[in-house]
Amino acid sequence: MIAEELLPWYDRHARELPWRLSPRQKRANPEILFADPYRVWLSEIMLQQTTVATVKGYYEKFLTSWPTVQDLAKEELDSVLSAWAGLGYYARARNLHKCAKVIAEELGGVFPDTEEALLKLPGVGPYTAAAIAAIAFGRSAVVVDGNVERVIARYYALEDPLPGVKSEMKKFAQKETPIDRAGDYAQAMMDLGATICTPRSPGCVICPIQVVCLARKSGIAEALPKKAPKKEKPTRRAYAYLLLSEKRGALLRRRPEKGLLGGMTEVPTGNWIEQGDAERNPEFEQLAQWAKLDGIVKHTFTHFHFEITVLTTKLSQDLDVVAEAVQGKWAHKSEFAGLALPTVMKKILRHADYM
DNA sequence: CATCCGTGGAG
DNA sequence: TCTCCAAGGAT
Incomplete structure (x- = not known):
């Protein structure tokens, strides 16, 4: 016993x-x-x-x-x-x-x-x-x-x-x-x-x-205990679209209720591609002129690696129109602490020197 | 029974 | 840098 x-x-x-x-x-x-x-x-x-x-x-x-x-x-x-x-x-x-x-x-x-x-x-x-x-x-x-x-x-x-x-x-x-x-x-x-x-x-x-x-x-x-061998993690790649406004802060949105980071706040991203390079998102592209930040954000989830290339742009007008188009909300840095920002999204914001 | 679902720390 | 993994649950 x-x-x-x-x-x-x-x-x-x-x-x-x-x-x-x-x-x-x-x-x-x-x-x-x-x-x-x-x-x-x-x-x-x-x-x-x-x-x-x-x-x-x-x-x-x-x-x-x-x-x-x-x-x-x-x-x-x-x-x-x-x-x-x-x-x-x-x-x-x-x-x-x-x-x-x-x-x-x-x-x-x-x-x-x-x-x-x-x-x-x-x-x-x-x-x-x-x-x-x-x-x-x-x-x-x-x-x-x-x-x-x-x-x-x-x-x-x-x-x-x-x-x-x-x-x-x-x-x-x-x-x-x-x-x-x-x-x-x-x-x-x-x-x-x-x-x-x-x-x-x-x-x-x-x-x-x-x-x-x-x-x-x-x-x-x-x-002991012995364990079954683990599967290799694939890598998914995506662009993050960080819309910034001098007055209103960053444009963030809520993720779908279920699944990965369900209900959490995110920087809008294009498709997460498992084979090959990330894809630009036409819907976001037309909203502004985007600048690609140097470097890449890496993050590992439970079952895949994630590599994000960050695009940013500064907007000064049509802020509500854009928010509507992206289905997002503007938030100042000072409000970030009250948001449901998962670590991967904080990494993206930090990479853009915006946290 | 296999897959999906986060993150930070240890070695 | 990289792998493992920590008081698991839902589907």
Whole structure:
């Protein structure tokens, strides 16, 4: 049993994180056993495929701006997207807002307390449902994330590659999940995976479960879990059309609601071409005389590289007509902080020395 | 089951 | 410079 060794270690070495009950809180209010479900949910959504270090600042900002799920539900989507800007995977922010509305408007502001009910919420999948059920409600749910997969793969020396071995891992994870303190156990597994049982150069010599770890015994820990080879990322190329006005700022627009950077603010771009050079966009070309900036903006998304050539022009008249033609809005630099500008768009603006 | 969906940091 | 990858979910 992992829990036997792991929970005592966790009691001594648990990281203090903003979404956890602090030792001080536990001492002051021993009757409070679990962290606020809203905070657990918010942190879990943010932590999906995102590091603790990156999440901390965003978490604090969200909790300050919207202390309760009702506050978040009342907010405009665009404000939420703006606060989320830079954190990536923007469907998470859209689902976060949608989920807040469901809880506030359909569930009386109360989070479901079962894994099954949590799983129905937008943006809440198998991992997050189990994590909330365990951490916020003390349910003995089987929490399996990348950390748990890695620890389990090593502990049992599972040499079959991911993702094929996932279901087998889940069975082992189930066997190890304790009835009591399942939330602490889950967080302990994740702490262990994040700090000791790391992907590269794991700290087996200081690991609390080293004596019962099969991979450690056979010296193959670092090689596990094995993974299917990744596909090569193609490169897409496009022109960005940065329209500037002395008086009104830059002409920006909202991206389509779904898909890549859905709902986020963008510098207008031509087609993103995967084969060969970028294409000029006739619709934008006719609006003004464009100057090509030196250099190129490079950005890598999850599944492709993106290379942008930036074109700029300065407009002094017909500003509203042009905005209408581009379906965009003028915004001054001073307003950028309030916009939902993803990192790639900030790179473009910075390249044009306009941020 | 495979693909789409961001970003910043580590090595 | 480049690869890997971090508390995954939706389709």
